[in-house]
Structures are given as structure tokens and as C-alpha cells.
Amino acid sequence: MEQETLEYIDGYRSSCKYHCNGNVNIILSVPHGGSLMPDNVPDRTKEVYIHLLNTNNSFHDAEHCKINVIKDIRTDEFTENVINELNKIGNLKPFIIIGKWHRKKVDFNREILEGTLNNPEAISAYKNYHMNLNDAINQVNHLFGKGLLIDIHGHAQGNYSMIGYMLSSNQLNQNDLSDPSFKTSIESLCESNRNESIRGQTSFGSIFERHELGVAYPSLANPKPGSRVFFHGGYIIQNYSSKINAIQIELPYDIRTGRNKRMNAQNFAQVIVEYMKINNLLVTK
Known part of the structure; x- marks a missing residue:
């Protein structure tokens, strides 16, 4: 099948x-x-953020009030490689939103005050990102009735990947995830067996590991992050998971940038397709 070049x-x-x-x-x-x-x-x-919070009468402990401006190196390049690989798998063309401004200027994965610090240009950029993301979700729901949003990030906490479903490390460290108070970002997939959906054979982390992408938490082989740093999901999946299944993926540096980055992108694309097929999610037009 002839591949079509994606137009951005x-x-x-x-x-x-x-x-x-x-x-x-x-x-x-x-x-x-x-x-x-x-x-x-x-x-x-941080100083501007604290000033804005104080102006809005929102008390925050300055010691714990942080502004993260660290870029997720080559997550954009890695994702475009994944997109190319999806295109090779049955000419699949996903909906895509990729940030181009540095995180020092705007953070699309925070609520609007923290993400823009009330700068008018940053606000316009932020609203544009989320308008396009929201439009994509609405299109997917209208055209297909269901779908999956994957929010792709990079981290430097160790050589493992984090699969974020809005469950904290404390929650994932429990033996049983069936507690109804443990709300996830893939609730529609958790109805029959939450433990299986999060860290069983059909979970994203388990499929990820089977495709030789290294250790992922949570998964069947690595169900609990223990005391490791674990990012369970930021603003984007928290904000949109009520409309669509959503997963935040945190990839280590080597997967994104190492000598096997192209093969990793190919494997990651296969993970997405296999995960969606196994969980009866994949729909094309």
C-alpha cells in the first residue's frame, strides 16, 4: 500500500x-x-508564578511551588518516527498535536495560569494547542465512537518507562487495584478487570515490554514502581480522560535518542496497534 505524506x-x-x-x-x-x-x-x-498566585489569593508554600521548564529532549522527533511507522502499518494516520515552543515560554501540560503565567502570547499559544487537541478528540469520537489519546513525554529518572493512568505510585504499589476509588484515565477499559487492564497481559506496559522496549511500570513483569520516581499523568490526560481513553507515556532518554531510536519507534508503533486491537479499541476509516 502506498504511503501518504502527512501534512501539518x-x-x-x-x-x-x-x-x-x-x-x-x-x-x-x-x-x-x-x-x-x-x-x-x-x-x-517561579517568582512570577508565586506573585500571580498571591494576587489571586491562592496560598501556596513557596518552597513547594515549582515551575518546570525542562524540555523533553527529542520527544517530537521520536513521535514523528512513530507516526512514520504507523503510516507503514496499513497506512495509519493518527491525529497529531506537537508543541513547538520551548517549555520556558509555555507549558501545554499544565493548567493555564501555571502554563502561561498570564502572558497574552503564551495564552494564545496554549489555547490554540488545546483547541486543536479538543477538536481531535471530538473528531475521533464522532467518526469512530471511541479512541485513545497518548500523551508522550521524556524523563531522566532512570532506564525505565512510566505508563501513566492517573494512578499514583502509592496506588500502584497495592496488591489489588479493584478499589472503586482508584479512578483511571482508561475507565471504559477497566470495567471488567481493573488489575488486568493496568498491569495484566493486555496492559500497555506488558505489551510495551514484549516488544523489547525495556522495563515499564506498571506491567505484568513489573507491576509496582516501588520507591522509584513515577509520573502518573499530568494536566492533559487528567483534563481529557472524561472524553476519551488517555495514557501518559514517559520514555527514558535512551529509547528516544539512542542508536536504536528508529527501531524503538517502530516497536512503539506496533505496541500502540497491538494494544488497541487486543482491547477492541482500534477503528479505521
Whole structure:
């Protein structure tokens, strides 16, 4: 089957780019891989954030009030490699939103005040990213009736991947995840067996490991993160999981940038397709 080149549209002042004409019910979001540093948008700083919170009468302990401006290196490049591989698998073209502005200027994976620090240009960029993401979700739900949003990140906490379903490490360290108070970002898939959906044979982490992408938490082989740093899901999946199944993926540096990065992207694309097929999610047009 002949592959078609994906055409991207630039968002507000090139703050993001997006592909809104997908033919499969997959949405890929990459909020932290951007490098552009527009001169007239000030850097996000902790001091400005605390000032804004105080102005809004929102008390926060300054010691624990942080602004993260670290870029997720090459998550954009890795995701585009994954997209190319999906295109090779049955000409699959997902819906895509990729941030292009550096996280110093805007953070698309935070609520709007923290993400923009009330700068008008940052607000416009932020709203454009989320408008396109929301439009993609609405299109997927309208065209296919169901789908999967994967929010792709990078981390430097160790050589393991984190599969975020909005369950904290404390929750994942429990033997039984069937507690109804343990709300996840894939609730529609957890109705029959929450433990299986999160860390069983059909879970994303288990399929990820079977495709030789290294250790993933949670999975059948590695069900509990223990005392390791574990990012369970940020603003994007928390905000949109009521509308669509959503998973945050945190990939270690070597998977994104190492000598096997192309093979890793190929394997990751296969993981997405296998996961969606096994869980009766995949729909194409």
C-alpha cells in the first residue's frame, strides 16, 4: 500500500503543529518537545508564578511551588518516527498535536495560569494547542465512537518507562487495584478487570515490554514502581480522560535518542496497534 505524506498545519505563531485529518482513532500529543523561543514571550519563572498566585489569593508554600521548564529532549522527533511507522502499518494516520515552543515560554501540560503565567502570547499559544487537541478528540469520537489519546513525554529518572493512568505510585504499589476509588484515565477499559487492564497481559506496559522496549511500570513483569520516581499523568490526560481513553507515556532518554531510536519507534508503533486491537479499541476509516 502506498504511503501518504502527512501534512501539518502550523498553530498560533508556530507554537505547535497539528494534523487534523486522521484515518484512525489514535491521537498523539507531544507538549514538551519544542525548541522555539519567541523573543517577546518572557520565560516562565517561579517568582512570577508565586506573585500571580498571591494576587489571586491562592496560598501556596513557596518552597513547594515549582515551575518546570525542562524540555523533553527529542520527544517530537521520536513521535514523528512513530507516526512514520504507523503510516507503514496499513497506512495509519493518527491525529497529531506537537508543541513547538520551548517549555520556558509555555507549558501545554499544565493548567493555564501555571502554563502561561498570564502572558497574552503564551495564552494564545496554549489555547490554540488545546483547541486543536479538543477538536481531535471530538473528531475521533464522532467518526469512530471511541479512541485513545497518548500523551508522550521524556524523563531522566532512570532506564525505565512510566505508563501513566492517573494512578499514583502509592496506588500502584497495592496488591489489588479493584478499589472503586482508584479512578483511571482508561475507565471504559477497566470495567471488567481493573488489575488486568493496568498491569495484566493486555496492559500497555506488558505489551510495551514484549516488544523489547525495556522495563515499564506498571506491567505484568513489573507491576509496582516501588520507591522509584513515577509520573502518573499530568494536566492533559487528567483534563481529557472524561472524553476519551488517555495514557501518559514517559520514555527514558535512551529509547528516544539512542542508536536504536528508529527501531524503538517502530516497536512503539506496533505496541500502540497491538494494544488497541487486543482491547477492541482500534477503528479505521
